Amino acid sequence: MKFIQNPFGYERILKKEDLGSGKKPKGSRASDWKRTLSRIWRIVDEQRALLVMVLVMVVISSALSLIGPFLIGRIVDYYVVPGKFEGMRTIILTLIGVYVVLSISLFLQNYWMIGIAQQTIYRMRTGVFEKLLKLPVSYFDQRQHGELMSRATNDIETVSSTLNSSFIQVFSSVLTLTGTVLVMLYLSPLLTVLTMLIIPLMFWAMRWITRRTGKLFKEQQAALGALNGMIEETISGQRVVKAFSQEERVIEEFRAKSSRLRMVGFWALSYSGYIPKVMNGLNNMSFAIVAGMGGLLALNGHVSIGTIVIFAEYARQFTRPLNDLANQFNTVLSAIAGAERVFAVMDEPTEEDNGSRDVQLRGAVAFRDVSFKYDATAEHDTLRHVHFAIEPGQTVALVGSTGAGKTTIMQLIARFYDTASGCVEFDGRDVRSIARQTLRSQMAFVLQDPFLFEATVYDNIRYGKLDATDEEIVEAAKKANAHDFIMKLGEGYNTVLSADGSEISQGQKQLLSIARALVADPVILLLDEATSSIDTVTEMKIQEALEVLMEGRTSFVIAHRLNTVRNADVVLVLQQGEIVEAGLQEELIARDGMYASMLKAGKDIDELLDR
Missing domain, CATH: 1.20.1560.10 (ABC transporter type 1, transmembrane domain)
Structure with a gap:
């Protein structure tokens, strides 16, 4: 199939095989349409009583549509042709009655069928939306x-x-x-x-x-x-x-x-x-x-x-x-x-969530010889033999160039993906033994590009904990250095933000996302540091808010600035999916390796590693 240029634009040239020769394409199943109709019918059949009433009306209307022409023919034979009009009034009134009842039956069948159709579509639309929320992240990535x-x-x-x-x-x-x-x-x-x-x-x-x-x-x-x-x-x-x-x-x-x-x-x-x-x-x-x-x-x-x-x-x-x-x-x-x-x-397979739901995390995280690739057919792994152990409450800085594997480690910690080999452990337990919902309910994310919903400031912060009170939200906003700018908005915490948050700055959106994470009160934090494109004053506010947020919690930070690395307990330097250096900042400086070179240069980490 191809396009050619003509004076009116692009025209698609449909070949004979495009239009179909009537033969089934290789690999297609002849029963697909039957299966699809059967599935639709099962949803429709749930309203069986109303459906029976519709079918009764259809039978009545079909019968009456046959009776009408038959009566007209009898009027011609018995009254018009012989010129006899006695008794014609009765049959004409009968004919009028037939068409009146026909109209009523048509109205009822259409009225009831619309109700059945809308309920069926409601079920399908709700079903597909619920399924979308249960599908793995990999499905949306592709x-x-x-x-x-x-x-x-x-x-x-x-x-x-x-x-x-x-x-x-x-x-x-x-x-x-x-x-x-x-x-x-x-x-x-x-x-x-x-x-x-x-x-x-x-x-x-x-x-x-x-x-x-x-x-x-x-x-x-x-x-x-x-x-x-x-x-x-x-x-x-x-x-x-x-x-x-x-x-x-x-x-x-x-x-x-x-x-x-x-x-x-x-x-x-x-x-x-x-x-x-x-x-x-x-x-x-x-x-x-x-x-x-x-x-x-x-x-x-x-x-x-x-x-x-x-x-x-x-x-x-x-x-x-x-x-x-x-x-x-x-x-x-x-x-x-x-x-x-x-x-x-x-029909897409959903995320299996059969692990234990009665797990309270302490915050210890370990990668045991983890290798992983997003595409099973890819030649090279995204992560290769990654191995480290983090104690509860420690802050880990992930340092590396684009494509080094920093985000992939975050994805595996949140179990958006599962490992190809090796395992990720929480408090000594394989992450696959913990239900995803239980795991993620004890985590919070602060992303480089924060996402806001079209809702009030209250609701956007409350997304971290749906049963949070207004007082808890205000307290979280104060800790996140967001309270002052919120109060300057038109209706304060009741101000409705648009989906892209165009009413506020990028830094203010980030402060709201930090407040959302504070309300959630997580055990583990996953932070894609968002200060690289923020002005200096806002960066200081965000840095202060992050310090409050990270206090006493296990935190994984994708580091773009050296300030973040200096405050970390453990630094993991990644290159092409492998950890090439790991340890305390002082240890890495003493080794005089890649990390030490970055400190000496005094420039942003990403810029140095990408050179």
């Missing part, structure tokens, strides 16, 4: 966030629109089709056979079209997810885009992705759009057959004029359900493609 958002919104919305309309339409069409054929056979078997001559043509046309549209609709959902992923990524990184003047390149990339979605959507809708056109043509052909042959049979006295009227209406009513089924088939294909993407997320 996927675009916007693409995941597309699955939780666009794909589920496609399922919603299909349930709202297609479910009733398909069931009603099947019933109407069956009833119509039976009544037509009762009235005139010959005309029924003539009417059904178009069915083979309908099925052939349907098969030819749907073999191509199914693959295209699935590709359309994937292209939409990729486009949403790029949009989310661009909006999140728009400062970087502007800083490097990459607007034109991003626009071109967007145009290419958007053009791909446009062309896939064009061909999907074009092929599916053939269906009503073909069906209308065959419908007119059927009507012409009924009118012509019915007229000849009526002239020979084989059928009445009323029967021809009924058959003309039934012939149209016979092809209408086929047309509806054909149109809904494309909608259902699109919904199945979306549902498969949603269920693919829901």
Whole structure:
């Protein structure tokens, strides 16, 4: 599949194999769509009572839609043709009653079905969101966030629109089709056979079209997810885009992705759009057959004029359900493609959390010959034979260039990932024997780029401990040197911050994150020091707050400034995934190795190691 340039932009050239030859791609499972429908049905079936009422209304409306044309034919035969109008009033009132009840049944079935559909979508949306929160960090590291958002919104919305309309339409069409054929056979078997001559043509046309549209609709959902992923990524990184003047390149990339979605959507809708056109043509052909042959049979006295009227209406009513089924088939294909993407997320393995939940950490941490790599197929390990032991209450500075393995050590301590070989121990226990939730509930993180929620200052700090009182939050803010600037905000602690915290500075966001960690009262701290891009005055405030936060707690600090290293109990110098130096600062100076060279230079650690 490729794009070529034309005067109007990028056009996607769809090869024959792109459109689908009807053959299953290698490795695909023919039963996938059945499994997906079965899973949707299990959710719908939980509202069985309401569903039964909907089906009853569908049966009633389908029956009444057959009775109406039958009564019209009888009016023609018994009253219009003979010119006899006595008693006609009763049958006309009956006909009006039929259509009134038909309207009521249609309203009720649609009303109840909307409720079923919305409850089903609520279950799916809630299920996928809950699953996203239970998935490991590695899952999000490997996927675009916007693409995941597309699955939780666009794909589920496609399922919603299909349930709202297609479910009733398909069931009603099947019933109407069956009833119509039976009544037509009762009235005139010959005309029924003539009417059904178009069915083979309908099925052939349907098969030819749907073999191509199914693959295209699935590709359309994937292209939409990729486009949403790029949009989310661009909006999140728009400062970087502007800083490097990459607007034109991003626009071109967007145009290419958007053009791909446009062309896939064009061909999907074009092929599916053939269906009503073909069906209308065959419908007119059927009507012409009924009118012509019915007229000849009526002239020979084989059928009445009323029967021809009924058959003309039934012939149209016979092809209408086929047309509806054909149109809904494309909608259902699109919904199945979306549902498969949603269920693919829901089927992902979650983080196993079977360890002990009754563990109170003291703060001793040890790495025992730990080796690790993010990608099992990678040639080299990210960490190689890392070995160290930290006592409770010690501060550990992790020093090293970009890619040395500092963040990976943090990830393993928090058990965002598990080791490939060796083990991480807490108080002499393998970390895998401790439940993740129990482990992380006794940790706190202060990241280099703090994240705030769209909520009040109270709520953002309370995120560290949801049952914290307002007094505890204020006390934590004072210890974090955040109280003064909070009180200067419009509504103090009740000020609502935006998701990106644009109302306050980077340093102030960092102070709030430190206050959040103080409220949590953790045993172990993981700190990605965030003072490298902060002004000197703010840095001093943050440093003071960090000293209060780290007091009496085991702390791991990714060090970017030498000030942090000087205050550490243990310094671990990493290079290419290995610890090349470890010990007290004085010991490392005495060795006159890499760390000593950095001190002599008196520059930032990252800058020295990257040279």
